[in-house]
Amino acid sequence: MAGIDAERPFIPVRIAVLTMSDSRTLADDTSGAYLERAIGEAGHILADRKLVKDDVAKIRSLVEGWINDASIDCVITTGGTGFTGRDVTPEAVKPLFEKEIDGFAILFHTLSYQKIGTSTIQSRACGGVARGTYVFCLPGSTGACKDAWEGILKFQLDARHRPCNFVEIMPRLEEHRQKA
Numbered sequence: 001m002a003g004i005d006a007e008r009p010f011i012p013v014r015i016a017v018l019t020m021s022d023s024r025t026l027a028d029d030t031s032g033a034y035l036e037r038a039i040g041e042a043g044h045i046l047a048d049r050k051l052v053k054d055d056v057a058k059i060r061s062l063v064e065g066w067i068n069d070a071s072i073d074c075v076i077t078t079g080g081t082g083f084t085g086r087d088v089t090p091e092a093v094k095p096l097f098e099k100e101i102d103g104f105a106i107l108f109h110t111l112s113y114q115k116i117g118t119s120t121i122q123s124r125a126c127g128g129v130a131r132g133t134y135v136f137c138l139p140g141s142t143g144a145c146k147d148a149w150e151g152i153l154k155f156q157l158d159a160r161h162r163p164c165n166f167v168e169i170m171p172r173l174e175e176h177r178q179k180a
Contacts, residue, residue, distance in 0.1 A: 002161070003162060004155075004161055005160050006160065007137040010159060010160055011159040012043055013045070013074055013157050013167060014044070014045045014071055014073045015039050015045065015074045015075070016046075016047045016049070016072050017035045018049075018052065018062055018063065019052070019077070019079050020051075020052060021054070021079050022053050024051065025051065026051050028051070030142045031078040031079065031138075031140055031142045032078055034146060034149075038114035038149045038154065040147075047069075047072045048072070049074075054088055056087075057092075058138060059077075059093065060095070061094065063077070063092070063093055063130075063135065065145070067130045067131045067135065068131060072135060073133060074134040074135070074136070074166075075133060075136070075158065076135075076153070077089055077135070078140050079138075079140030081139045082123065082124070083122060083124075083136055087124075090137060091127075093126075093135060096135070097129065097135065098129055098131070100127070100128045101126075101127035101128055101129065101134075104126065104127030104152065105125055107151070108125045108138075108148055109123070109150070111147050111148075112144065112147055123139045125139060132170070133148070133180045134157075134166055136148065136153065139163070159163060
């Protein structure tokens with residue numbers, strides 16, 4: 001049965017948060033603020049938090065810098081996953097993925113459907129692994145970030161979660177790069 005095994009040790013994960021917005025600042029970024037708060041409340045470490053305009057090159061550069069930083073285990077982005085002309089987060093981030101976490105998008109949409117019905121189809125939320133770093137792209141709404149964190153990420157980023165979690169396989173994400 002799924003759940004937290006209190007006999008296992010908690011391992012804090014270092015998480016960077018990136019908000020994409022042409023209209024917000026860090027001061028009024030409620031989704032980024034929610035993620036920062038949730039990360040801290042869960043016992044994880046906020047490695048960095050930034051806000052950038054909806055621009056493929058800028059987004060990709062920031063995310064790539066974080067995935068190349070060995071001290072960052074996970075990147076969570078918020079915003080830019082819709083269909084408008086300025087929504088470019090998946091285009092910026094997906095090329096960095098070595099492996100997509102297809103189940104993340106499926107589970108996110110399942111949870112989202114329970115709250116907003118068919119409107120969930122307007123999100124291109126996605127997740128993947130890039131150079132041993134987990135990357136999750138969430139919609140910009142605070143409610144969507146809450147759904148993703150409370151329903152998926154807070155469990156998968158907790159080493160005590162059974163029967164399995166993302167943390168326990170982190171040491172093996174880069175094994176294909178190790179010399180024989």
